[in-house]
Structures are given as C-alpha cells and as structure tokens.
Amino acid sequence: MKALSCIAACAVLLLLVSEPQLAVAVTCNPTQLAPCASAISSNQAPSRLCCVRITQQRPCLCQYLKNPNLKKFVNSPNARKIASTCKVAYPRC
Template sequence: MKFITTLMVIAFVLSVLVPTQALRVLSEDKKVACIVTDLQVCLSALETPIPPSAECCKNLKIQKSCLCDYMENPSIEKYLEPARKVFAACGMPYPREDAIEVKATHHPVDVVPTHAHTSDVHA
C-alpha cells in the first residue's frame, strides 16, 4: 500500500513539474502544440541570408495555426520583415496577410478615407 501511495505522489509531482503547452484545436481529431522554441531552427534564416532548413520549413508548416498568435508578440517584432523571405522559401503565405484577408471576407467594412479634402469630394 505504501508503494502505491509513493507512486501516486511521484506521479502528481511530475505532472505539476511538466510544463504545460498551449494546444490549438484544428479539428476534433487533430491538435497542434504551439511551441515557439520549435522554431529556433529558423533563427539563422531570419538573421542571415542563409535559406531556411528543411526542418525549419517542416516546423513552420506544423505550427501554421499558431503563427498569427506568435506574430502578435512584441518581442519578435524585429523578425517580422525577415520572416517574409523564410515563408516564401518554405512555400508558405505570410500569416498576417492571410489573417487580414480572412477578416476582410468575413467582416466587410466600408472604409472612409481620413485624409479626404473637400476638393476631393464630388457632388
């Protein structure tokens, strides 16, 4: 009995110590772990002219549903522009543009120019 109790305590301690990971639900049967550290293999492609590795492209494609959330993080702002070439080299669209297009198609909004001059308005 003492052995089982000890095992249960160890299991509880380990479950508390294991870091939790955010999961993005793509469908009921498929979940993707959003683990930004898996994208560290892309760092050299972001900071140098070296093209992204196959592993970088694979990880980007796996975490495609997480990318817009990552791009909202101010600490990676310096990588947003270099990311365009990485996405292009991996054959992927730039996530932010995809998100904008989706929002625009689902929520049409009339755009009123804020710089309009009275001479630009025609009766």
C-alpha cells in the first residue's frame, strides 16, 4: 500500500512539474503579412513586426502559394529573402 501511494505521489509531482505542451491554432489570414508589403515590393529589410508575422503565418504559406492572387507575392525573390532574413524556413509544398 505504501508503494502505491508513493507511485501516486510521484505521478502527481511529475504532472505539476512538467510544462503542458499547448497547441496554438493559427488563423490563416494573408492581411497579417501587411507589415511585410514594403519589404516584398522593394529591397528594404523586413521590420521586426514583419518577421513576427511571417513566423506566425508560416504554417499558412503553402495555402497562400496555392492561391493565384497570393502566389506571385509569396513566391517572389524578395519574399524568399525576407524568410531568410527572418530565419523562417521557406515551405516545400
């Protein structure tokens, strides 16, 4: 009985100590990339906000590449440069 209570106490301790892994849902919204517009249309360096947004929207980039209206922007050389500068892996869809 003592061993069982010790195991239960250890299990509770592990649950309290371990950090829960929460999945964060991403809402795909290409307007979230608006802070990157000037960097995409010119050779300007991306802003910090642009890097934050492209990191957040990274899971959506394949979806954007399938959209003919967005593909030309997401697949542009400047967009690839922004991804590289922001240390965001360019998707392989």
